[in-house]
Amino acid sequence: MEGNEVKTNHRKVALYLSIFPGAGQFYNKQYIKGFFFLILGASFLAVFYDLLNIGYWGLITLGTIPMEDHSIFLMVQGIIALLVTVVGLGIYALNLLDAYRNGKRRDEGTEIQSVSKQYHNLVDSGFPYLMITPGFLLLIFVVIFPILFVILLSFTNYSANNSPPANLVDWVGFKNYIELFQLDIWRNTFLNVFSWTIVWTFLATTLQIAVGIFLAVLVNQKELRFKKTIRTIFILPWAVPAFVSILVFAGMFNNTFGAINTDILAFLGMDPIPWLTDPFWTKFALIMIQSWLGFPFIFVMVTGVLQSIPNDLFEAATIDGASMWQKFKQITFPIVMYATAPIMITQYTFNFNNFNVIFLFNGGGPAVPGQNAGGTDILISWIYKLTLQQSQYGKAAAITMILSLIVITVAIWQFRRTKAFQEEDMM
């Protein structure tokens, strides 16, 4: 074997020949496959030459002549060119790898597999990959493409003042990110919005989860009658579209005319509270509303999990003399959390980006002095305002990137810690 390896060096020759697609395969006397790679390579260049040419040129320059070159379209084309290149390079690497492997087989004196043999191999062992491929290609354009677009956008000066086709957009590097922290007003706004987003996420979500679990456990008590009716009532906030509920709440919380101030608080003998004009009270109201809107989902989910906890656990605990609280802490809560933790985490990410409730309740208001966003704007609603009301696309993209980074980091970290994702048995 070793002697063989020294004498022939087919693998290297085949590899280098393969720089021209197909040549390595010809060298290995795999003519059909070589022909296939040759055709593939030639047609790739022929079909995509224009796209790659214009795409890369556009991606680098973002156009040179206003009105004729549309920077944003060029950027889109550039990203497509990039993706096509990646796919092309993938196939090219396959070509190189194939030539190298078969050359190695020849070096080692093993028989080279025929095309039909390889085909059977592929169908037998690689069937799942074969089936995934079209979906994966689609995924590249549906998922990767928009992400790349936002990333690239955050490095441009694309804004209302600088809009194609009459103007060209330019690359500005990290200017958008730097300005976000450098200019007083932007830094203030960013920090305020960011900290409120975090507070909002934790308070609203934790509260809705706590209420959901509490009520589910309560309703699940054996002694309780009319369970079905009670459950139906608790699911109602979920059944009514949140969109409608929030708008109704906006009316109910109106400082002067809303039912909360005029009826409920007045009945309790309390002074009216400035729900919509004082940032603190608006935040308070928002957290309450989101808890109300969000708990039924947790309630339903936990109710389902509770059904599946074997009764003997509780019976054994009762015999051992465990209290209600001990039973909850040692049995119910761990099992519920084990089964539902991933969904609980998505609740946090959901509220982190819960645009509806913020925007519909008070439009991110009330105003606060010295910043660019309203008092209850979270990052996502601020981005909405920046893009759709102020047309600061570049800056909004930069904030989007920061926001995505946060969500991604938290999500990955949390999911990795969650036992439910570790594919092992619980007990």
Added chain:
Amino acid sequence: MLNKRMLLLLGIIMSMVLVLAACGPDRESSDDSESNDTEDTEESENSEETSDDSGEESSDGISAEKPEKLVVWADEEKSVGIEDAIAAFEEEHGIEIEVSELEMATKQKEQLRLDGPAGTGPDVLTLPHDQIGQMAKEGLVDPISVDDETLGIYTDSSVQAVTFEGETYGIPKATETPVLIYNKEHMEEAPESMEELYEMSQEFNGDGKYAFLALFDNYYFAHSILAGYGGYVFEENDGTMDPMSLGLNTEGAIEGGEYIQKWYEEGLFPEGIIGESGGSTKTGLMEDGQVAATMDGPWAVQGLRDAGIDYGAAPMPKLPNGEYPQTFVGVKSWNVSGYSENKEWATEFIKFIANKENSKARFEAVGEIPPVQSLIEDPVIADDPVSKAVAIQSERGVPMPNIPEMGHVWEPMAGALQLIATGEQTPEEALNEAVDTIKTNIETNQ
């Protein structure tokens, strides 16, 4: 070993691709075959279409070739107003007019951004004038060449509204501005001055009733007061506005802010109409008959009519300093798309549909007041109290600035006015801060 080699190879390939990228489009030989596929096909279509009528070009005094058809985007539910004019134009010139309705305030702009480059956009579209500056900068609308005689029939403020950087970008179609709308049950006649409203408020208010309500935390409405005392948005020199020279924290503007604060401070305007849902709350109160008078646009009238309120309308009453409030005037205009292949014919068309007769017909069909000077006295408008009030108030008001920088003004001003309304800040502080914010935002967006 292998991995290193592979990386080297990939590197070579990548650099080849990048070298390739430096080529760019080959503009000299095949300018439109590569980058402008769509335009190319469009051109060929057009040349086919126009070859038939090439003989009759000169008869209309327009040098451009006559297209087979013009595509017109009209405002939603408003195209009925131009049906007859279109028929007349089609008959006279033999050009087919294809009308489609598209919501004016946002849809047309967004759609044009996509359809224009794709070659499926319109020749003529219709826009609120405050979008003209932005769209002109983006190259989405083109200036039109019209003589002074054509523009002379429109009110000065409406012509000013469609002028951007010294050029005319459209023909005024309709005008609107907030006026005083009152409930005849509580108020027999419109008051002469704001002071009368103020005095009436002190007696009339209570038990959920209000003598006068206005959304002065909304800059669109509040501008009338600030400007009435001498404030302005941007300084204007020879028809060009200077975005860095703001007049929103001048002595006059601050005085206006103080006047606004007075209404909220004394509880004459309830806290419940401040902020996001303030508008709907106010409308609700008005339609319930709880309010004697309100400042609102002609668009509010339909709701009052449906609610069975016996309403009247008048221009805004005088401020304590003896000036009329200078409301923001919005002008809707017909514009020519920057992507149109038939700009001259499109211009000819919009001149025709917005001429005096067709404007009048349009008013009768859809009720939007044309800013045609001679029509203000016309019984068609003068006999309708709301239209008359709007027409008069339009002449007293100022057109909203149409430069793109105006987009940075609304939010900070709304914030400042809200802080004034809730008493969080003095008008001086709030307005100074708003002007600072506006300036920073304009600067960072240069």
